[in-house]
Amino acid sequence: MDYARDRRTRRIVQADKVSWTERNRAYECPVCKAAVHYKTAMGLRPYPGFAHNAHAGRLDCDLYHPSFGGEVSSGWTGGLEDDETGEFDLCLDDQENWSLFLRFPEISDLGNARLRTLSDGSVNVVTGSDSRNISLMELRPGVGSGRLVVPPSINSYDATPTGKWPADLLSDRWGGSCEGLNLRGTPFVFRNGEWERVRPGAELKLGTEIRVVAEATNAPPAMYSSGSAFILSHNKVRWRMWRMVLPDAVSNLLDRWAEAIEVSFAQPTDELSLLGVPHSFSSDGPIFPTGHPFIAKVKWAPDEAPGALSLRTPLGSESSSTWRTEESPTYLTFSVRDAGMTTLTANYDRLGSVGIETAPEPTLAEVRKKLGAVQSLQIRIGDIAVTAWQERVSLQPTPGQAELPPIVVLPDYDSLRFDMQWTTDDGVKYDYGLTAQMLQARLLACWGDNADVYISAGAFGSVRLLFIRPNRSQSSPSVSRTMRWAVFANGRPEPSASSWLRRGLAAANNGFLRGRTSGTSARWLPLLVNEVKRSKK
Numbered sequence: 088m089d090y091a092r093d094r095r096t097r098r099i100v101q102a103d104k105v106s107w108t109e110r111n112r113a114y115e116c117p118v119c120k121a122a123v124h125y126k127t128a129m130g131l132r133p134y135p136g137f138a139h140n141a142h143a144g145r146l147d148c149d150l151y152h153p154s155f156g157g158e159v160s161s162g163w164t165g166g167l168e169d170d171e172t173g174e175f176d177l178c179l180d181d182q183e184n185w186s187l188f189l190r191f192p193e194i195s196d197l198g199n200a201r202l203r204t205l206s207d208g209s210v211n212v213v214t215g216s217d218s219r220n221i222s223l224m225e226l227r228p229g230v231g232s233g234r235l236v237v238p239p240s241i242n243s244y245d246a247t248p249t250g251k252w253p254a255d256l257l258s259d260r261w262g263g264s265c266e267g268l269n270l271r272g273t274p275f276v277f278r279n280g281e282w283e284r285v286r287p288g289a290e291l292k293l294g295t296e297i298r299v300v301a302e303a304t305n306a307p308p309a310m311y312s313s314g315s316a317f318i319l320s321h322n323k324v325r326w327r328m329w330r331m332v333l334p335d336a337v338s339n340l341l342d343r344w345a346e347a348i349e350v351s352f353a354q355p356t357d358e359l360s361l362l363g364v365p366h367s368f369s370s371d372g373p374i375f376p377t378g379h380p381f382i383a384k385v386k387w388a389p390d391e392a393p394g395a396l397s398l399r400t401p402l403g404s405e406s407s408s409t410w411r412t413e414e415s416p417t418y419l420t421f422s423v424r425d426a427g428m429t430t431l432t433a434n435y436d437r438l439g440s441v442g443i444e445t446a447p448e449p450t451l452a453e454v455r456k457k458l459g460a461v462q463s464l465q466i467r468i469g470d471i472a473v474t475a476w477q478e479r480v481s482l483q484p485t486p487g488q489a490e491l492p493p494i495v496v497l498p499d500y501d502s503l504r505f506d507m508q509w510t511t512d513d514g515v516k517y518d519y520g521l522t523a524q525m526l527q528a529r530l531l532a533c534w535g536d537n538a539d540v541y542i543s544a545g546a547f548g549s550v551r552l553l554f555i556r557p558n559r560s561q562s563s564p565s566v567s568r569t570m571r572w573a574v575f576a577n578g579r580p581e582p583s584a585s586s587w588l589r590r591g592l593a594a595a596n597n598g599f600l601r602g603r604t605s606g607t608s609a610r611w612l613p614l615l616v617n618e619v620k621r622s623k624k
Contacts, residue, residue, distance in 0.1 A: 119148040140280030179282040198255030207251035215242040238321040272301035272348040287349040358386035376448035386416035401427030475548020483555040491534040
C-alpha cells in the first residue's frame with residue numbers, strides 16, 4: 088500500500104514522504120487497523136510502501152499487501168544490527184498510557200491434543216514480588232504471538248510453565264528468563280511491527296527513532312528527546328517513557344549516555360537494492376536472466392563524503408565515484424551478460440553490498456515444457472467443467488433449481504490466490520487475492536442473476552463465466568365457469584366443456600339469447616342467467 092496511518096499523530100502518511108527517521112514508527116492500515124511497517128521497496132517496483140505485519144492483516148482488507156519477493160536488498164530494516172529477534176522478549180506499547188508486555192510464541196502444532204485441553208495449562212511469570220499468568224488458550228495456533236502485560240522492574244522476568252499441559256506439547260519453549268530494566272535507561276527499537284527491547288551491548292544506528300524507558304529522574308539528553316509519557320510506579324520506583332530520535336553524528340554527551348544505557352552507536356549504512364524480474368528460483372534465492380536490465384536503488388547514508396559504487400561481475404569488476412545528490416534514493420540501470428554471481432557495493436567501509444545470481448534465460452521450448460507439466464486452472468460447477476483459456480461458458484438455472492451445484496476449484500493449492508472481476512446491473516466490481524473458499528462464495532452470490540465473471544489465477548490461466556437470470560414461466564389463465572358461459576352464448580361450446588354445461592345450454596333458447604344480445608354484448612350475461620332460470624321452472 089502507498090499510505091498508512093501514523094499511530095502517534097493519527098495522520099495519513101504517504102510512503103514516498105517518509106523520512107529516514109520516520110520509517111521505524113508505528114503505523115497501521117487505514118482500513119482494517121492492523122499493524123503495518125514501512126518498506127523501502129514493494130515487490131518488483133522500486134518505490135517504497137507499507138506492508139501488513141505477519142499474522143496482523145486480513146485477506147479481505149481492500150489494502151491488504153503482505154511482504155513478497157522480487158527484491159534483493161541490503162537495507163537495514165530495524166534498529167539493531169546483530170541482535171536477533173527473540174520469540175520470548177520484552178516489548179513496549181508506546182501509547183500515552185504506555186505499558187510493557189512479554190511476547191510469547193504461539194503453539195504451532197497441537198499434535199493429537201484437542202483445543203479444549205489448553206484451558207488447564209498456563210505460563211507463570213514472576214518478577215520480584217509480582218506474579219502473573221497467561222493461559223495456553225491465548226497461545227493457541229493461529230494467534231501469531233501472545234502478550235502478557237507486566238510491570239516495569241529491575242528484576243528479571245522468569246517464566247515457568249504451570250498447570251496441566253497436553254502430553255504431546257513440550258513446555259521448554261515457553262520457559263526461561265528475561266532481563267529486567269536498566270534504571271539509567273532501556274532503549275526499544277521498532278522491528279517487525281513492535282517496539283522491542285535492545286539487549287545490552289547491541290548497536291544502535293544513528294538517525295534512528297527509538298523509545299527509552301528509565302527511572303523518572305534519568306531523562307535522556309533533552310536535545311534529542313521529542314516528548315515523554317506519564318509516570319508509571321511499581322515497587323516504589325517511578326518509571327517514565329521518552330520518545331527520541333538519535334542524531335546523525337556522535338557527540339561527547341551522546342557517548343556518555345550510550346555508555347550509561349549499555350549500547351553503542353554506529354553510522355548508518357548505505358542502502359542498496361536490485362530490482363528485476365527473475366525467471367527461476369533456487370535454494371539460495373531468485374535467479375535473474377542475463378542481458379536484461381536491472382534497476383539499482385541506492386539510498387546514501389546521511390553524510391557529506393563522496394560515495395563509491397563498485398560492480399563485480401563473474402568476468403571482471405569496475406567502480407565509479409559519485410557525489411551524493413539531494414534526491415534520495417538514486418536509481419541506476421544496468422545489465423549483466425555473464426552467468427554467475429554479480430555484486431554491487433556502495434562504499435566498502437559502510438558494508439553496503441548486495442548480490443544477485445544470473446543465468447541464461449530459458450528458451451521458448453523449455454518454457455512450454457515446464458508449463459505443460461503444470462495443471463491449469465479448472466472450475467467444475469456440477470457436471471460442467473470450465474478450463475483455462477477456453478471460450479466463455481454460460482450458466483443458467485433450470486426451472487425449480489434454486490441452489491448452485493457443487494463447485495470444485497483445481498488445482499487444490501492452499502497458497503493459490505485468484506483475482507476476480509464481474510459485471511452486473513450495478514456495474515463492474517473487482518476483488519483480488521481470493522482463496523478458493525472465498526471464490527466459491529463470490530460465485531454463489533452471482534447464481535440466479537445476470538453477471539459476466541472473469542477469474543484469473545496468474546500463470547495457471549483464466550476462465551470466463553456468464554451467469555444468466557432464469558426465465559419467468561407464465562402460467563395459462565384459468566377459465567372460470569362464467570367465461571365458459573360466455574363462449575356458450577355465442578353458440579360455440581369448447582370441446583372440453585363439461586356435460587352439465589352442455590345440458591344447460593341445450594335447455595336454453597339459443598336463438599332467443601342470440602337475439603336479445605345482438606348489438607348489446609355488454610348485457611348478454613345477465614340475460615343468459617335469467618333464461619337458464621326460466622328454463623328450469
